[in-house]
Amino acid sequence: MNFKRLLAKSLSDSNSKQSQQAATYISHIALVRQAADVLIERLGSRIFQQLGQQVPSSIPLLIYHSRYRYFDRVDKHKSVVDSFGCEGAVLAITTQVCEMSLDLSADLLVTAMAPASALIQRLGRLNRKVITTSKGKVKLASGRIGKALVYPWDNKKPYEKEALDTGRQLVKQLAGKEICQQDLSEITAQGSATEQKPCQSEWLEGCWCTRPDFLRESGYTITVLLKEDLADIKKAANERPDKSFKKERQGWTVPIRIIPGFQQWRTNGFYPVAPPDKVEYSAETGAKEL
Template structure:
């Protein structure tokens, strides 16, 4: 009722609530009200059961929790590696009672003893149980009596998506709702195949009046051509969101814009966790209606965790589902906008971090085929974006997905010796500045940094999973974030 604010339910939300099959797939554009539909579904399917809302990242997990469970009529638990920090630092969080604090750090082996009807967690938290013999066995009774919502499944890595397929295959009687804005055809094919053994897959689309409404005017330009456009929007107290693909580019571009006199706010992943939460809140609040002009320069962190609406979006080329997610932050809030807003795409120098050098040509070709259909300067809708994506994806599809092999389920005899991790190799490592030791909990001080080029870094001190960066190794500023070493004199606004 709080989220509706007196407005009636949308017809698609009612259809989601009333899904009778054990598996539902909701495909709807950003800002359409998917999450509210999911809570309606959970309230009906989850009567006298525990409900798990599973998000792809800790950031989306925390944002979903603080946004929808501020003052619930029931106790809900946020569960991920930094959840206890979020309870202290995020706004709109319910009070952390002694009982909540105890269970926020309790492992999933004790799931059956948790008294909370709603648990908000990362998808890894639940799907990782498929590869953990002890935790999986202990949690099994509770999982069998629960219902699950998995959000943003288009963003799941191939390995995580295979674990989702395995979960659907193993827990065939468990109600599951899947949500996405743009699902590649090969993933939908895999879902339909595994759901045949679950009684079928109910597919529901978002509100047609919203998704067919003209919303965007898209074009491709080079960087020099966009500066006057940015200036015009800012002069009219507008909000500009510029999304680039790497942290280093975000920092250097933000500094350039600062020198040019723009009201810039950087936001990316390379902050202390507590500072990242502040940066995120600064950007979201700054984009609120009535606030002064702002230029936010961000990375992929903007694709899912920022509930804001820009007057102008600028984006590097990225995978098409990512571009559609970024466009979900442009002209977002009105169901039928009074006017279309401009989105501009820039071709970056390389395809990092999405493709290796040898694969760059094909990576850019697929994106440009999509842009040829949508970036024409004409007024287009969310449905136009999706239709063009499906057309390109159908021609380019190469992947096929099967449920992953789960040790303790598929071959219990060897599961204790050959446990597999659902965590995939990454490009960053969590670091604590040596000068930060003793200034707070390690989780709130951790900075995700690229692996150092210094060959001696494996010998650096550690505390648990965190590497201690020696004094002077990382230059850090709460506004700009962290970089390795000094590349030149500090700008006067950093000091």
């Protein structure tokens, strides 16, 4: 993809004669991939591994998504936010978790096409830090307006075509323009995206022909415990003042893609226990379905 070549070129330039200028340009990059029912490692983790061979070792390379143990995700969250708050270059590969939960300011955002509401949230990761000069003027701390590169998303999931069309309309509206956080707020307030389809209720609208139906649409993930963690959970629970295994295990839960046959796995409470031959886990890159 073009964004890979762009990142590779930008990163390789950091070793050139203009290394200081190049390193400043790429100082804080956020790369966003969609997370659907496809494997996370085929998206963020794969790019993480590929860029690991191209990014200079002096530049922190981070990956952050939702498929971590709860306490690992808390640590990852803090690591990403802290890294973007420091001087120097950093590159983060994330999924949609960056839309709301990450309070950071990037100098360059590379993102897949998404619905307008999601793009606005992602664009909100740019141009967040300002400083006040001695003359009382407010300006961007980076000294330049951060850029956003939006590349096509052709997969059918996780968004419907109508939702993606709102994003394409937004990009067309903003392409080539210099915008600020207030511009994004005004666009959001104007409700420029197309209206959501009305949510229908069988119970309220079905009249005489009402029939039983699901309350919610099916999701793509389930929350599990890892079999290899059970002994550690028990040990950690025994060290708690309340000795509560139930409370302790909550911090060890991992969201994963729904795997066919998971209904036959053993359970611990209401959590399925993922066998090692079904889910591989790394505190750095998260859960990987085998």
